[in-house]
Amino acid sequence: MRLADFILEHLEPILQAWEDFARTLDTPGEDLDSVALRDHAEQMLRAIVSDLRTKQTRQEQIAKAQGLAPEEEHETAAEIHAITRLMAGFTIDQMVSEYRALRTSVVSQWMRQVKDGTPINVDDMIRFHEAIDQALAESIASYSRAVEASRNVFLGILGHDLRTPLGAILLGADVLRRSQEAGPKATKVANQIYTSVRRASQIVGDLLDLTRCQMGPGIPVRTAAIDLTPLCQRVVEEIRTFHPEAIILFDSKAQVQGQFDGARMEQVFSNIVSNAVQHGDITRPIKVELGFQEDFAVFSVHNSGEAIPEDVLPFIFNPMGRFSQRTAANHGPTEGLGLGLFIASEIVASHGGSIEVSSDTEHGTVFHVRLPIATPLVKDKRVTHQS
Numbered sequence: 001m002r003l004a005d006f007i008l009e010h011l012e013p014i015l016q017a018w019e020d021f022a023r024t025l026d027t028p029g030e031d032l033d034s035v036a037l038r039d040h041a042e043q044m045l046r047a048i049v050s051d052l053r054t055k056q057t058r059q060e061q062i063a064k065a066q067g068l069a070p071e072e073e074h075e076t077a078a079e080i081h082a083i084t085r086l087m088a089g090f091t092i093d094q095m096v097s098e099y100r101a102l103r104t105s106v107v108s109q110w111m112r113q114v115k116d117g118t119p120i121n122v123d124d125m126i127r128f129h130e131a132i133d134q135a136l137a138e139s140i141a142s143y144s145r146a147v148e149a150s151r152n153v154f155l156g157i158l159g160h161d162l163r164t165p166l167g168a169i170l171l172g173a174d175v176l177r178r179s180q181e182a183g184p185k186a187t188k189v190a191n192q193i194y195t196s197v198r199r200a201s202q203i204v205g206d207l208l209d210l211t212r213c214q215m216g217p218g219i220p221v222r223t224a225a226i227d228l229t230p231l232c233q234r235v236v237e238e239i240r241t242f243h244p245e246a247i248i249l250f251d252s253k254a255q256v257q258g259q260f261d262g263a264r265m266e267q268v269f270s271n272i273v274s275n276a277v278q279h280g281d282i283t284r285p286i287k288v289e290l291g292f293q294e295d296f297a298v299f300s301v302h303n304s305g306e307a308i309p310e311d312v313l314p315f316i317f318n319p320m321g322r323f324s325q326r327t328a329a330n331h332g333p334t335e336g337l338g339l340g341l342f343i344a345s346e347i348v349a350s351h352g353g354s355i356e357v358s359s360d361t362e363h364g365t366v367f368h369v370r371l372p373i374a375t376p377l378v379k380d381k382r383v384t385h386q387s
Helices: 003-009 011-024 041-052 058-065 077-087 092-115 122-178 184-215 228-242 262-279 319-323 326-330 340-350
Strands: 224-227 248-252 257-260 286-293 296-303 354-360 364-372
Touching: 003 011, 003 041, 003 092, 003 122, 011 041, 011 092, 041 077, 041 122, 077 092, 077 122, 092 122, 122 184, 224 228, 228 248, 228 257, 228 262, 228 286, 228 296, 257 262, 257 364, 262 286, 262 296, 262 340, 262 364, 340 354, 340 364
Parallel strands: 248 286
Antiparallel strands: 224 257, 286 296, 296 364, 354 364
């Protein structure tokens, strides 16, 4: 008996084995009934039967084995199954284990025929494993997309809802620190609250920007004809106030006028200079320069100190890639690096510019930003970050 016929003939015991295994998985919430436990299992098995009965060339088999099978126009049963399992509280490991159990159930029941002297078609066995692997890949991809989407929505809601109470605290702290009636101790506490809440507000803003980047085409910018020099000067003065122990030297030889989003460029200046203060050697000067090179505005920040590790450097503008590196957690210069550099790189990209970084112990760390004076009209404002 061919495997496709065997699956259809033994569909109920196979589904029962699937249900029995799913019932053993410990998930939060109420216990699922038989229908929920068998969720989309029958549709997936019938899809596998249909695949087994479809003629396949050697080239098609190779393509499928390499994950290059043609994509379905509509959601497959495996993709929908992943979403329902996620909603039911199944972890991705538990969902994967269901496929492992299904594979074992079908193969073990089919192999019992060998004991009865029934010949086994090896090609059927190979194609069955390919079909299971394909369904598993679809489920994993669907599960991962759903988790990422829900995380982005959560970050967006969290950031939006936190802005109102943070704004109220910031306003209250500002009133207290400016009050003539407050004593030195109260003023000091109010200043600390004000500084901390401003930092928290910046983190919330970065979270919202991260969500925009994950869910959309990037950070939107609204450009206008402005001079970047006073913006950069103001940011440097502000950071000097917050970090009086740091030696920050600002050099701008001329007005740097062009089409820029002023508020967003302040973020770029603040994030990169603050990064230099936080991770550089503040006993040595931090050099901030702003000027022209042909048709580009050029902004650079140089700090001394320990170099960014080579294995971390390629991921410096990618927080997900950077923190996925196991060794990165133990590197001093990268500890505490949040979303600032990622947000800065996305803003630069939205202006059609580029951002580079170089770092070594001898010459220190240099961030170099180039921005076209007139923002180019491009459909995709993201550019490749050079390092």
